Amino acid sequence: MVLADLGRRIRVAIGKLGQATVINEDELNLMLKEVCGALIEADVNVKLVKILRDNVKKSLNFEEMTGGVNKRRLIHRTVFTELVKLVDPEVEPYQPIKGKPNVIMFVGLQGSGKTTTCTKLAYYYQKKGFKTCLVCADTFRAGAFDQLKQNATKARIPFYGSYSEVDPVVIASEGVQKFKEDEFEVIIVDTSGRHKQEASLFEEMLQVSNAVKPNNVIFVIDAAIGQACEAQAKAFHQTIDVGSVIITKLDSHAKGGGALSAVAATKSPIIFIGTGEHIDDFEPFKVKPFVQKLLGMGDIQGLAEKIEEIGLDKQEELMHKFKKGVFTLRDMYEQFQNMMKMGPIGQIMSMIPGFGSDFLPKGSEEDATKAFKKMMIIMDSMAESELDHIKGDQLFTKEPNRIKRVANGSGTSIDEVKTVITQYKKFAELVKKVGSIKGLFSGNPMATPNLNPSQMQKLNQQMSKMMDPRMLQQMGGAGGLSEMMKQLQSMGGMAGLGGAAGGLGGGMAAPGNSKRRR
The missing domain is CATH 1.10.260.30 (Signal recognition particle, SRP54 subunit, M-domain)
Structure with missing residues (x-):
C-alpha cells in the first residue's frame, strides 16, 4: 500500500486531537510531535519536516481565535495544507499534445525500475488514444534491450533498439527520427541507469538529451532508497533539466518519504507512482487526492x-x-x-x-x-x-x-x-x-x-x-x-x-x- 504506515500514524495523531476534551497549544504540540515523527520515520527530509511544523504553528494562534471557531477542523485543514505544500512544487507538469511528436526521456539510478516504468507510461498513453513507442538507449546494462523488447511486445507497443550499436546517442537519435517520420505521438527514450558519482555517464546523459531534444525529462526514483533520494535528485537536476518525477516500488516499501523529498530537490512535480509489478499498477499522481488518502479523507x-x-x-x-x-x-x-x-x-x-x-x-x-x-x-x-x-x-x-x-x-x-x-x-x-x-x-x-x-x-x-x-x-x-x-x-x-x-x-x-x- 502507498505509504500505508505513514497515513495510519498521521490519522491516529489527528484522531487523538479530536478526542481531547480541551484543545490548546499543548495538545497541538503533542499532535505535531507525532505527525513529524511519522514523517521522519518515513524518510521525509528533516528540514522539510521542520518547515511543515513551523508553518502549522505559525498558522494557528490560539489567542487570536474568536469564539465559536472549530479548532479541530482548523487544525486538520492546516495540517492538510502543509502536507500538500510538502509534495507540491506548484509547477504544471508537461502534458503530451495529440497530433505532434512528444519526446519523453527517462533518467534515473540503475535498479530504480526505469525500463519497466517506460513501458507502463507508454501503455498508459496508449490507452488514452496516443500512438506510443519505445526507444532503448541503454547500452550500459546487459539485457536492457531484451527487457524493453519483452515488455513492449507484451503490451503491443512498437520499439527500437540495437544489439550491435554501442553508442546510446546514435540509437536515441535514429530511434526518435524513425518514429517521428512514422508520426508517432509519444516517443519514450529509455537511458542507462547512472549514479551521481559516475561523471562519464552523466556526460553521456547530457549528450543524449542534446541529441533528441526531449519535451520532458522524467526522473525515476526508487521509494526504497530513503534519504539518499534528495542528493541523487539534486545531482540529476544540476546536470539536466528534470521536468517530472515518477516514484517506483511504493507497493513494497512502506516508507517512501525520501522519494517525496525529491520533489523539493528538483522543483519538479511527481506525475505518476508505481504501485506494483504489473503494467497497470501505475497511478497518476495528484497532490491533493494523495494527501486526502493519507488522511483517510478519500478521493x-x-x-x-x-x-x-x-x-x-x-x-x-x-x-x-x-x-x-x-x-x-x-x-x-x-x-x-x-x-x-x-x-x-x-x-x-x-x-x-x-x-x-x-x-x-x-x-x-x-x-x-x-x-x-x-x-x-x-x-x-x-x-x-x-x-x-x-x-x-x-x-x-x-x-x-x-x-x-x-x-x-x-x-x-x-x-x-x-x-x-x-x-x-x-x-x-x-x-x-x-x-x-x-x-x-x-x-x-x-x-x-x-x-x-x-x-x-x-x-x-x-x-x-x-x-x-x-x-x-x-x-x-x-x-x-x-x-x-x-x-x-x-x-x-x-x-x-x-x-x-x-x-x-x-x-x-x-x-x-x-x-x-x-
Whole structure:
C-alpha cells in the first residue's frame, strides 16, 4: 500500500486531537510531535519536516481565535495544507499534445525500475488514444534491450533498439527520427541507469538529451532508497533539466518519504507512482487526492474519474432497475467484474472517505481478488434463466439440485455455491432498501443525494451488512474485509461518496441486459 504506515500514524495523531476534551497549544504540540515523527520515520527530509511544523504553528494562534471557531477542523485543514505544500512544487507538469511528436526521456539510478516504468507510461498513453513507442538507449546494462523488447511486445507497443550499436546517442537519435517520420505521438527514450558519482555517464546523459531534444525529462526514483533520494535528485537536476518525477516500488516499501523529498530537490512535480509489478499498477499522481488518502479523507474525484473511464456513469437502464429495487445474480456478477476493472481493490477503497490506504493488510488484497474471481466462476456455471431471475436466491432454495449442478460445473463445493447465493441475497435486500429512498436517484447518479441524517445512518447500517466477512475467509482468506466492515459501521460521512447509490449503482454495476461472458 502507498505509504500505508505513514497515513495510519498521521490519522491516529489527528484522531487523538479530536478526542481531547480541551484543545490548546499543548495538545497541538503533542499532535505535531507525532505527525513529524511519522514523517521522519518515513524518510521525509528533516528540514522539510521542520518547515511543515513551523508553518502549522505559525498558522494557528490560539489567542487570536474568536469564539465559536472549530479548532479541530482548523487544525486538520492546516495540517492538510502543509502536507500538500510538502509534495507540491506548484509547477504544471508537461502534458503530451495529440497530433505532434512528444519526446519523453527517462533518467534515473540503475535498479530504480526505469525500463519497466517506460513501458507502463507508454501503455498508459496508449490507452488514452496516443500512438506510443519505445526507444532503448541503454547500452550500459546487459539485457536492457531484451527487457524493453519483452515488455513492449507484451503490451503491443512498437520499439527500437540495437544489439550491435554501442553508442546510446546514435540509437536515441535514429530511434526518435524513425518514429517521428512514422508520426508517432509519444516517443519514450529509455537511458542507462547512472549514479551521481559516475561523471562519464552523466556526460553521456547530457549528450543524449542534446541529441533528441526531449519535451520532458522524467526522473525515476526508487521509494526504497530513503534519504539518499534528495542528493541523487539534486545531482540529476544540476546536470539536466528534470521536468517530472515518477516514484517506483511504493507497493513494497512502506516508507517512501525520501522519494517525496525529491520533489523539493528538483522543483519538479511527481506525475505518476508505481504501485506494483504489473503494467497497470501505475497511478497518476495528484497532490491533493494523495494527501486526502493519507488522511483517510478519500478521493471522490479520482473514483468518479475511474467510473467515467470505463463508462459506468451512463447506466440509465440500471438506474431504472435500482429505482424498482431489482437486482439479479447477473447484476452482482457485473458488480464484481467492473469493480476489478477499476483497479486494485485496495486502491479503489482508499478513494472512499473513512478508509485508509491500509484498509487491507499486506497480502490480503490478492486473496480478496481471488475470492471475487471464484464467485464469478461459480456464477459462470449458472444458466441464463438463473442469472436473470428477479429472486434468484429463492429459485436455488426451492430447487437444491440447481446448487449441486452449479458446484459440479464450477469445480467448487455446495457450501461455496450457497455462500454466493447468501451474498446475492444480501445485495438484493440492500438494493431494495436503497431504491425505496425518495429522491436518491434523481438527476446525476454520481451526485450527492439530499438525505437527512437518519436516512444516511440507516443506509450506512445496511451497507455495513452488505459483505459477509465469512464469505472471503471461506473463499480466499482475506481477513482484511472483516476490518472493512468495522470501518464501514463506524463511518459517519458516507454522503461524501457521491451517495452510497452512486458508489454502488452508478459506480460498480453494468446494464442488466448485458450478454453473459464465457
